[in-house]
Amino acid sequence: MSxxxxxxxxxxxxxxxxxxxxxxxxxxxxxHSMRSVLGIxxxxxHKILPVMAVLIAYLPALVFVGIxxxxxxxxxxxxxxxxYADYTGFIGLVIVLFCGLVAPEVLVGDRRNGMFGLYLSxxxxxxxxxVAKILxxxxxxxxxxxxxxxxxxxxxTFEGSGPGGVGNWLVxxxxxxxxxxxxxxxxxxxxxxxxxxxxxRAFASVGVILVLLGSNVVMGALIxxxxxxxxxxxxxxxxxxxxxxxxxxxxxxxxxKMSVLLVAGANAAWATxxxxxxxxxxxxxxxxx
Amino acid sequence: xxxxxxxxxxxxxxxxxxxxxxxIGPGVTALLGPNGAGxxxxxxxLCGLTPPSRGQVAILGSDARHDREVxxxxxxxxxxxxxxxxxxxxxxxxxxxxxxxxxxPARVAAEVLAEVEIDPDDPKPVGAYSxxxxxxxxxxxxxxxxxxxxxxxxxxxxxxxxQRRRMITLFHRLGDEGRCVLVSxxxxxxxxxxxxxxxxxxxxRLTAAGDYRALRNMMDDRPHRIRLLVDxxxxxxxxxxxxxxxxxxxxxxxxxxxxxxDVDRFGRSVAPLARDAGVRLRExxxxxxxxxxxxxxxxxxx
Amino acid sequence: xxxxxxxxxxxxxxxxxxxxxxxYRVFLRQIVTxxxxxxxxxxxxxxxxxxWAVGVSGPTTKHPEPLTRGVDLTIxxxxxxxxxxxxxxxxxxxxxxxxxDGTLVYLWLRPLRRWPLALGAYFSxxxxxxxxxxxxxxxxxxxxxxxxxLVVAALLASAVAVVGYTxxxxxxxxxxxxxxxxxxxxxxxxEDIASGxxxxxxxxxxxxxxxxxxxxxxxxVVDSFDLSRSWxxxxxxxxxxxxxxxxxLRLDRVDVA
Numbered sequence: 001m002s003x004x005x006x007x008x009x010x011x012x013x014x015x016x017x018x019x020x021x022x023x024x025x026x027x028x029x030x031x032h033s034m035r036s037v038l039g040i041x042x043x044x045x046h047k048i049l050p051v052m053a054v055l056i057a058y059l060p061a062l063v064f065v066g067i068x069x070x071x072x073x074x075x076x077x078x079x080x081x082x083x084y085a086d087y088t089g090f091i092g093l094v095i096v097l098f099c100g101l102v103a104p105e106v107l108v109g110d111r112r113n114g115m116f117g118l119y120l121s122x123x124x125x126x127x128x129x130x131v132a133k134i135l136x137x138x139x140x141x142x143x144x145x146x147x148x149x150x151x152x153x154x155x156x157t158f159e160g161s162g163p164g165g166v167g168n169w170l171v172x173x174x175x176x177x178x179x180x181x182x183x184x185x186x187x188x189x190x191x192x193x194x195x196x197x198x199x200x201r202a203f204a205s206v207g208v209i210l211v212l213l214g215s216n217v218v219m220g221a222l223i224x225x226x227x228x229x230x231x232x233x234x235x236x237x238x239x240x241x242x243x244x245x246x247x248x249x250x251x252x253x254x255x256x257k258m259s260v261l262l263v264a265g266a267n268a269a270w271a272t273x274x275x276x277x278x279x280x281x282x283x284x285x286x287x288x289x
Numbered sequence: 290x291x292x293x294x295x296x297x298x299x300x301x302x303x304x305x306x307x308x309x310x311x312x313i314g315p316g317v318t319a320l321l322g323p324n325g326a327g328x329x330x331x332x333x334x335l336c337g338l339t340p341p342s343r344g345q346v347a348i349l350g351s352d353a354r355h356d357r358e359v360x361x362x363x364x365x366x367x368x369x370x371x372x373x374x375x376x377x378x379x380x381x382x383x384x385x386x387x388x389x390x391x392x393x394p395a396r397v398a399a400e401v402l403a404e405v406e407i408d409p410d411d412p413k414p415v416g417a418y419s420x421x422x423x424x425x426x427x428x429x430x431x432x433x434x435x436x437x438x439x440x441x442x443x444x445x446x447x448x449x450x451x452q453r454r455r456m457i458t459l460f461h462r463l464g465d466e467g468r469c470v471l472v473s474x475x476x477x478x479x480x481x482x483x484x485x486x487x488x489x490x491x492x493x494r495l496t497a498a499g500d501y502r503a504l505r506n507m508m509d510d511r512p513h514r515i516r517l518l519v520d521x522x523x524x525x526x527x528x529x530x531x532x533x534x535x536x537x538x539x540x541x542x543x544x545x546x547x548x549x550x551d552v553d554r555f556g557r558s559v560a561p562l563a564r565d566a567g568v569r570l571r572e573x574x575x576x577x578x579x580x581x582x583x584x585x586x587x588x589x590x591x
Numbered sequence: 592x593x594x595x596x597x598x599x600x601x602x603x604x605x606x607x608x609x610x611x612x613x614x615y616r617v618f619l620r621q622i623v624t625x626x627x628x629x630x631x632x633x634x635x636x637x638x639x640x641x642x643w644a645v646g647v648s649g650p651t652t653k654h655p656e657p658l659t660r661g662v663d664l665t666i667x668x669x670x671x672x673x674x675x676x677x678x679x680x681x682x683x684x685x686x687x688x689x690x691x692d693g694t695l696v697y698l699w700l701r702p703l704r705r706w707p708l709a710l711g712a713y714f715s716x717x718x719x720x721x722x723x724x725x726x727x728x729x730x731x732x733x734x735x736x737x738x739x740x741l742v743v744a745a746l747l748a749s750a751v752a753v754v755g756y757t758x759x760x761x762x763x764x765x766x767x768x769x770x771x772x773x774x775x776x777x778x779x780x781x782e783d784i785a786s787g788x789x790x791x792x793x794x795x796x797x798x799x800x801x802x803x804x805x806x807x808x809x810x811x812v813v814d815s816f817d818l819s820r821s822w823x824x825x826x827x828x829x830x831x832x833x834x835x836x837x838x839x840l841r842l843d844r845v846d847v848a
Contacts, residue, residue, distance in 0.1 A: 043301075049776055056780065097779045101772065202771035203627075206680055209775055210634065210672075217668050221641050225660045226648040336700055338847040353700070355843075361602075361702030369693030369848050375620060387613055388701040390605040397600060430697065435599040 022123045026132040029119060033106045033136035049101055057094045057144035058151065061087070065155040084149050084176060085249035088183060089242040095144055095187065096212045096238065102140050103191035104204030106133050111199055117287035126282050137188035138181075145187075146180025179248045183241040186271050187212075190237055193274035196281040212238045230257050234266035241267060290314055290438055290469035291335060296344035298330050298493075305330040307493040308344070313471065317464035319480040320473040322490035328473040329368050331490065332442050335471075336365045348438050361389055364436030366427045366444050374416030378402060378426050379409045382433060389434035401429040404459065406452075420447035428456070438469045445479055457482050512536060512548035515555065518572035519545060525568045534558050546576070610703045614711030615718075617698065618685050623719055631677050635727035638673055642731025657736035662811040664735065665745050669728035670752055670801050675782060677724050678756035679774040682716040686838070687764030687771075693848045700847070709761070709839035713831070717757050725749045744808035747824070752801035755827030758834030759797070765841045790815045800826045 020027075034040075039047030064081045082090040110116040119129050153176060156162040163169050194211045195204035216238035222228045233239055233255045244267050246253030247260045255263070291313050298306040306327040322328050333339045335346050337354030346352060353359045373381050379398050386394035399409040405425040415426055424447045431439055441460075445453050460483060464470045474480050480487060487504075489497040497504050519525050522540045526547075529535040534555055535547035549555040552575075563570045605613075645660055686709075689695040698708060725746065732745035763777075764770045786796035793799030793815040802816035804823035 049772065052776070052780070056784075093779050093784055097776055100775055198626075202683075202769065203680070205772050205775055206676060207630075209779070210676060213672055214634070214637070217672055218637060218641050221664050221668060222644055225664060226641075226645040228644065228648070333847075338696065338700065357702045357704070360700055363700065365696065365700055367693065367696060367848075369696070371693030371848075373617065373621060373694055373697070384613065384617060385697060387609070388605065388698060388703060390602045390609075390702065392601040392603065434602070 022128055025123045026128055026135070029124065029129065029132035030136040030139065033133060034140050036109070037102050037105045037136070037140055050098075053094055053098045053101060054143055054147075057091050057098070058148050060090060061148040061151050061155075064152065065159070068156060068161055069159055083249075083251075084152065084172065085179075085246050085251045087149050087152065088145055088179065088245050091144065091148065092238060092242060093213075095141070095183075096209055098141060098144050099137075099187050099191040099212060100205040100209040102137050103188070103195040103208050104201045106136050106140075107192055107195045108199065108201045108204050111285070112201075116285070120287060126285075127279075130278060130282060134185075134188050134192060137192055138184045141184040141187055142180055145184050146177065149176045149180065175248050179245040182248070182267070183245055186241045186244075186267050189271045189274035189278070193277035196278050230255050231262075233258065234262065234269075237270060240270065290349060291471060292345075292347045293331070293335065294345045294347075296331070296334060296341045296346055298327070298334060298339070299342040304493050306334070306341075306490075309490070309493075309495045310344075311488055311495060311498050313469060313486075313488075315464065315467045315469050316486065317460050317470045317472065317484035318486045318488060319483045320471060320488045320490060321480045322473070322475060324475055326475075326490045327493040328475075328490060329442050332365075332367075332440050332471070332473060336363055336440055338365075361434060362437045364431035364434060364439040366431040366439075366441040368442040368446075370423070372415045372423060372426065375414050377412055378407050378415050378418070378422075378429075379411075381415055381426060382429050385430040386433040391433060394433075397433050398429075401432040402426075404432060405429045406455070421449060421452060424448060425452070425456075428459075436468065439463060439471070441470070441472045443473055443475070445474065445476070453479070454482075460484075512550050513552045513555070514576040515547050515549065515552075516572075516574045516576050517545045517547065517559065517570060518543060518574075519563065520569045520571070521566070524566045525563055525570075528562045528566045528568075529559075532558065532562060534562065605701075605703055607704060607707045610707040611711045611714075614698055614703075614708045615715050618689070618712050618715035619718060621689065621694070622681050622684050622715065627680060628723075631680065631723050634673060634677070635723055638668055638727040638731045639734070641668060642734040646734035646736075658738065658741055658809060659811050661732050661735035661741045661745070662805055662809055662813065665728060665732050665741075665748065665805060666798075666802055666813065666816075669724075669731070669745070669749055670798050670805070671783060673728065674724045674749055674752045674801075675756050675778045675797075676775075678716075678720050678753060679760050679771060679778065681719045681723075682713075682757045682760035683764040683770040683774050685712045685716045685761055685764060686842075687768075690765070690845070690848065691768070695845075696847050699842070699845075705842045706836070706839040709835050709842060712838070713757060713761050713835050716761055717753065720757055721750070721753050724753055740809050744805045747808060747820075748801045748805040751804050751824055751827045752797055755797040755800070755830045758831030762834040762838045762841065765838055765845055786815070790817065794818070797827055797830065800824075 036042065038050045060082075067081065088095065110119065116129075120126065124132065153162065153172060157169070163172050190211070191208040194207040197207060198204050216236050219233055219236035219239065223230050223233060233243070239254065240263065243253045243255055243258070243263050247263050253263075293309050293311050296306060296309045297304065309331065320328050320331070330339070334341045335348060335353075337346075337348075337352060337360070340354060349359050349362055351359050353363055373384070376384070379395075379402065382398040382402055383394045386397040391397045402409040405428050407422060407425055407429065415423060418426065424444065428441070428444055431441065445456060448456060457479075460470050460472060464484070472480075472483050474483065481501075485500045485502060487497070487499070487501050488495060489504075517525065520543070522543060522545045526538040526540050526545045529538055529545070529547055535549050537548040539546045547555070556573075559573065560570065642664065645664060646657070686695065689698075728749040729742060729745045733742050735741070760770070760774055763774055767773050782796045782798050786793045786799050793802075799816060800818065800823040802813065802823075803818035804820050805811075806813050806816045807818070807820040807823060
C-alpha cells in the first residue's frame with residue numbers, strides 16, 4: 001500500500017450566510033408545528049381530521065351568510081342566527097375537538113421521537129421552545145376562533161347587513177380580533193398543559209377533551225341542577241373563555257352575576273396555571289437520545 | 290418448504306420488494322442484505338402478516354395468511370421489539386405454547402427457555418429484561434411449536450459473542466433436524482457462520498441465491514486474488530505473467546499476490562510452474578473467496 | 592420435502608373456548624394499567640360527587656323534580672362524556688395497541704380462529720369498561736333520586752351504551768392507526784353534535800338508543816330520545832354483535848407488524 005492518503009472533496013460547505021437567531025428559530029418551529037398539525041406535506045390521512053374540524057367550524061357561518069342573502073330579514077337581530085358574540089360558543093364543541101387534535105400533536109410527538117433534544121441544540125432553550133409551541137397552537141386555533149366571525153363580518157358587510165358606519169365597523173373588527181386572540185391563547189395554554197402530562201398522543205387528546213368538556217358539564221350540572229353559586233363557574237374551563245368573548249362584545253353572557261373583572265381574572269388565572277403546569281413538566285424534562 | 294413466486298410488495302410509491310422468486314428446503318438458509326433492502330417485508334409476506342402486492346408466497350404449500358393449520362407449523366421471530374411486557378418469561382412463552390395447542394404448555398415453556406438459556410423461574414417481567422434477553426425470549430416463543438419452518442429476522446441483534454455462537458449452533462441443529470430455518474442478517478461475518486447457503490437481496494430485488502462459494506466462482510468478470518507464500522517471489526511472479534496464468538501480480542515481501550480470472554486453471558498450473566522455476570511453494574491462500582467479496586460484488590456494484 | 596427426524600412435541604387443535612379464554616386473559620392483562628385506571632377512576636369519582644351535590648341540594652327553579660334532574664345528568668354527564676370516553680380509551684386500545692406495539696403477532700400467527708379472538712378482545716375491554724362507567728353512573732343517579740325507576744333506568748341505559756360503544760371502538764382500533772383521536776372526533780362530531788340535530792340523526796347514534804332506554808323507563812320526555820325501551824336495548828346489542836363480526840373479518844385482512 002502507498003503511504004499517500006487522500007480525502008476527496010465531496011462539496012460539503014459550512015454555512016456562512018446570515019443567521020436568524022432565536023426569533024427565527026421560534027418562528028420556524030411554530031410554523032413547522034402548524035404544518036404538521038394541519039397535515040401539510042404529510043399523507044392525505046393526516047389532513048382528514050383537521051380539515052374536517054375546520055370545515056365544521058366554518059359551515060354554520062356559510063349557512064348563516066346564505067340565509068342572510070336569501071332572506072331580507074334581520075335574523076341576527078331577532079336571535080334566530082347566533083350573533084358574533086355567540087358564534088364561538090355555538091361551535092364550542094368543534095373548538096374542543098380542535099384543541100384535542102392540535103395540542104397533543106404539537107407537543108407530545110417531539111418528546112417521543114427525540115426531536116425535543118434536537119431543538120434544544122439550536123438557539124432555542126426550553127422557554128423559547130415552549131413559546132414557539134404555544135404560538136403554534138394559538139395560530140392554529142385562530143383558524144376556527146377568528147376565521148369564521150371574520151368571514152361573517154366580511155360577508156354581511158358586502159351583503160349590506162353589516163354594522164352601519166365606519167366607526168361601528170372598526171369597533172366590531174377589533175372585538176372579533178380581540179376575542180379570537182384571547183380565547184385562542186387561553187385554550188392553547190390550557191390544552192398544552194393537559195397534553196404535557198402524558199407521553200402518549202392519544203391519551204393527551206383524551207386528557208385535553210376531558211379537561212375542557214368535563215369541567216364544563218360538571219360545573220353546568222352543579223350550577224343549574226344543584227343550585228350552587230354561579231361564581232363556581234370560574235372552574236368551567238370551557239365556559240370561561242366563551243364568557244370572556246361575551247364580555248368583549250359588551251354582553252352579559254351566561255354568568256350575568258360575575259363581574260367583567262372576575263371573568264377576565266379567571267381566564268388569566270387558568271392561563272397562568274396552565275403555563276405553570278407546562279413549565280413544571282418541562283423544566284427538568286430529560287432529553288432522550 | 291418455503292416458496293416465493295414473482296413476489297412484489299409496494300407501499301405507495303415505494304417498491305419494498307420487487308419480483309422475487311426462490312424456493313428453499315430443509316436446512317439453514319441466510320437472507321443477506323443491507324439495511325432497508327426489504328428483508329423484513331419479505332419475511333412478513335412469507336409468514337402471511339402482510340399480503341404481497343403481486344405474486345404468491347407459500348409455506349409448506351399454502352398461504353399462512355389463510356391456512357390456519359400452516360400457521361401452527363411456523364415459528365416466527367420478528368424484528369419488532371414488542372413483547373407482553375408485564376408477563377414473566379415463563380408465562381409469556383407458556384401463552385405462546387397454549388396458543389399453539391401444545392400439551393402441557395408449562396413444560397414446553399420451561400424446555401424452550403432452557404434451550405435459549407433463560408431461567409424459567411425468573412419472576413421478573415420481560416419488560417425489565419435486557420435487549421439480548423428479550424431477543425432470546427422471542428426465539429424461545431418461535432420454538433414452542435416445533436416449527437417445520439422457522440423464520441428469524443435479525444435474531445442475533447443484541448446478543449453477545451458467546452450467545453451468538455450458541456444461537457448459531459442451535460440454528461444448525463434445527464436445520465439438521467430437517468426443518469427449514471431462514472435467518473436474516475445484514476452482518477456479513479454472522480451470515481458466513483450461519484450457513485453457506487444464502488439469498489442476497491438488495492434494493493428489494495433478489496440478486497443471488499445459492500452457496501456463496503459457488504456464487505463467487507460464477508463472477509467471471511471479477512478476478513480472483515490469491516496470495517502465494519514462496520522463497521523467491523520475483524521468480525514465480527515472472528513465470529505467472531509469462532505463462533498467462535495470472536493477469537496481474539504484485540510482490541509483497543515474501544509473497545506474491547496474483548489476480549486471475551480462471552481460478553481452476555490457476556490452481557492446476559501453479560504447482561508445476563513453481564517446480565519449473567525452482568521456487569518452493571509454502572502456502573496458497575485465496576484472498577477474496579469470502580462472503581464479503583460476494584456481497585460487495587452483488588450489492589455495491591449495482 | 593424431507594422427512595423430519597426428531598420426535599415432535601404433542602399437540603391438539605385449539606378449540607374456540609380455549610382461544611377465547613387465552614385472548615381474553617392476555618388482553619385484559621395488557622389494557623389494565625395503573626395510570627389509566629387511576630385517571631378514569633377519578634372521572635368516575637367526580638361523577639358520583641356531582642350526583643351527591645345535585646342530590647343533597649333542594650329543587651331548583653329549572654328542575655323541580657329530582658327524577659328529571661337525575662335523567663338530565665345521566666344523559667349529559669354519563670351517556671355523553673363518561674361512557675363513550677372510557678369505552679374509547681380501553682376498547683380502541685385492545686387490538687389497536689397490540690397492532691401498534693407489535694404484540695398482535697403472538698396471537699395472530701397462530702392456529703386460532705379469528706372470531707373467538709375478536710370476542711376475547713371485546714369481552715376483555717367490556718370487563719374493564721363496565722365497572723368503571725356503570726357503577727359511577729348508577730350511584731350518581733341513586734344519590735339524586737333513589738326511586739327504583741331512575742336507578743334501573745340508569746343501569747340499563749349505561750349498560751346498553753357500554754355494550755354498543757365497546758363493540759364500535761374495538762372495531763375502530765383494528766381499522767385506523769390513530770383510533771383514539773378518530774374516536775374522539777366521532778364522539779364529539781357525530782354522537783354529540785349530529786345526534787343533537789334531530790330525531791333521525793339520533794337514531795344513528797348509540798347515545799340516541801341508550802337515552803331512549805332512560806326516558807322510556809322513567810317516563811321523562813327528552814327531545815330526540817323517543818324510541819321504545821326494547822328498540823333502545825336491541826339496537827346497541829346488534830351493533831355490538833355486528834362490530835365483533837366485522838372485527839373478526841378485519842383481523843383476517845389486517846397488516847400485522
